[in-house]
Amino acid sequence: MTINENTTQDIGITGVRIQPLAIFPTPDGAVLHMLRPGAALFSDFGEGFGEIYFSEVLSGHVKAWKRHAHQTQHFAVPVGKIKIVLFDDREHSTTRGVLRELLLGRPDHYDLLRIPVNVWYGFTAIGDTSALICNCADIPHDPKEGITLPANDPSIPYRW
Amino acid sequence: MTINENTTQDIGITGVRIQPLAIFPTPDGAVLHMLRPGAALFSDFGEGFGEIYFSEVLSGHVKAWKRHAHQTQHFAVPVGKIKIVLFDDREHSTTRGVLRELLLGRPDHYDLLRIPVNVWYGFTAIGDTSALICNCADIPHDPKEGITLPANDPSIPYRW
Numbered sequence: 001m002t003i004n005e006n007t008t009q010d011i012g013i014t015g016v017r018i019q020p021l022a023i024f025p026t027p028d029g030a031v032l033h034m035l036r037p038g039a040a041l042f043s044d045f046g047e048g049f050g051e052i053y054f055s056e057v058l059s060g061h062v063k064a065w066k067r068h069a070h071q072t073q074h075f076a077v078p079v080g081k082i083k084i085v086l087f088d089d090r091e092h093s094t095t096r097g098v099l100r101e102l103l104l105g106r107p108d109h110y111d112l113l114r115i116p117v118n119v120w121y122g123f124t125a126i127g128d129t130s131a132l133i134c135n136c137a138d139i140p141h142d143p144k145e146g147i148t149l150p151a152n153d154p155s156i157p158y159r160w
Numbered sequence: 161m162t163i164n165e166n167t168t169q170d171i172g173i174t175g176v177r178i179q180p181l182a183i184f185p186t187p188d189g190a191v192l193h194m195l196r197p198g199a200a201l202f203s204d205f206g207e208g209f210g211e212i213y214f215s216e217v218l219s220g221h222v223k224a225w226k227r228h229a230h231q232t233q234h235f236a237v238p239v240g241k242i243k244i245v246l247f248d249d250r251e252h253s254t255t256r257g258v259l260r261e262l263l264l265g266r267p268d269h270y271d272l273l274r275i276p277v278n279v280w281y282g283f284t285a286i287g288d289t290s291a292l293i294c295n296c297a298d299i300p301h302d303p304k305e306g307i308t309l310p311a312n313d314p315s316i317p318y319r320w
Contacts, residue, residue: 028223029216029290036211037300049209051196052296054238056189063188078214079239079292130189132239134294136212140197 005039008114011102013088014095015116017041018102021076023110032110034076035136041114044072050139056132057082057125062160064122065149072138073115080131081105084123086115087156099158105131120149120156165199168274171262173248174255175276177201178262181236183270192270194236195296201274204232210299216292217242217285222320224282225309232298233275240291241265244283246275247316259318265291280309280316 008017019040024031035042050071057063057080064085075084087099103109103126115121125131151160168177179200184191195202210231217223217240224245235244247259263269263286275281285291311320 026223028221029218029285030214032214032216034212034214034294036213052194052212052294053196054192054194054294056192056238058189061188063186078216078294125189132292134194134212134214134238 005033008040011100012095013086013098013100013119014093015114016086016100016119017114019112019114021110021112023106032078034134035074035112039112041074041112044074044114044138050137051141052134052136053141054132054134056130057123058130059125059128062122062124062151064151064160065120065153065156066122067120067147068117069145069147070117070139071142071145072117074136075104075113075115076111076134077104077131078106078134080129081109081126082123082131082133083126084113084121085158087120087158089120090118122151122160124160165193168200171260172255173246173258173260173279174253175274176246176260176279177274179272179274181270181272183266192238194294195234195272199272201234201272204234204274204298210297211301212294212296213301214292214294216290217283218290219285219288222282222284222311224311224320225280225313225316226282227280227307228277229305229307230277230299231302231305232277234296235264235273235275236270236294237264237291238266238294240289241269241286242283242291242293243286244273244281245318247280247318249280250278282311282320284320
């Protein structure tokens with residue numbers, strides 16, 4: 001399968017984009033792209049990048065819910081697999097009310113996921129091993145611009 | 161132990177620096193810093209960043225040797241453990257001839273390693289599991305500026 005990092009896929013929530021990422025296998029372990037000039041989602045970093053960090057998710061554990069007022073997320077999952085759930089309750093969004101479940105992880109879902117501001121997200125590691133998310137964010141972490149809800153909050157129509 | 165990301169450690173090869181990285185444990189999996197404004201090695205990205213990619217290393221496998229003419233590497237190992245070997249044969253370096261072995265990986269060696277241009281490096285995954293290196297490089301990958309040697313090349317005084 002040819003990977004075209006210049007393209008993104010729309011999954012039905014405005015501003016959420018999925019960009020395929022290339023994997024280059026070698027006998028000693030693969031090389032995996034994350035973010036580079038020329039790739040479709042690189043355009044989010046016209047004013048520089050904010051922060052790169054990792055979020056480990058233990059097998060079966062849930063990290064939910066969160067949204068950001070100012071920070072755009074770019075997730076790739078080079079190790080393990082996650083199910084990520086996105087929910088749009090933005091007041092003026094044409095896709096308000098839409099909820100999507102996605103898989104991220106190798107080999108079939110090694111993608112870069114763009115999560116825009118004010119869209120709720122949460123994720124869980126599926127399978128027997130921990131998963132690792134790498135997030136390249138457009139602005140540095142600022143606890144004041146992140147909002148969280150409990151995983152079982154009734155305002156989001158999803159049960160983990 | 162307090163992690164101070166504003167500091168770097170000199171390991172005896174000019175231009176190689178090690179910056180501690182913070183880990184924030186949670187019951188569902190840790191959050192791990194990689195690169196953010198204010199951290200000591202962020203100054204390498206004054207003109208923007210080049211590329212972020214991952215290099216997986218299978219248990220016991222070796223990836224060696226490589227050096228770059230223009231690209232400065234910044235390695236963190238969020239999964240597994242690697243032993244990395246650095247060798248300086250730069251003609252005008254005051255540390256010419258110095259070879260260093262380092263460990264990278266959690267929990268005790270979760271650090272950001274800066275590898276300057278023209279220093280040879282190679283690595284192997286130690287322990288029973290694959291390791292994952294995340295590299296944030298200051299310029300994008302360009303095959304023309306990277307030079308490789310076989311792992312057993314006699315010009316580098318190290319046997320894997």
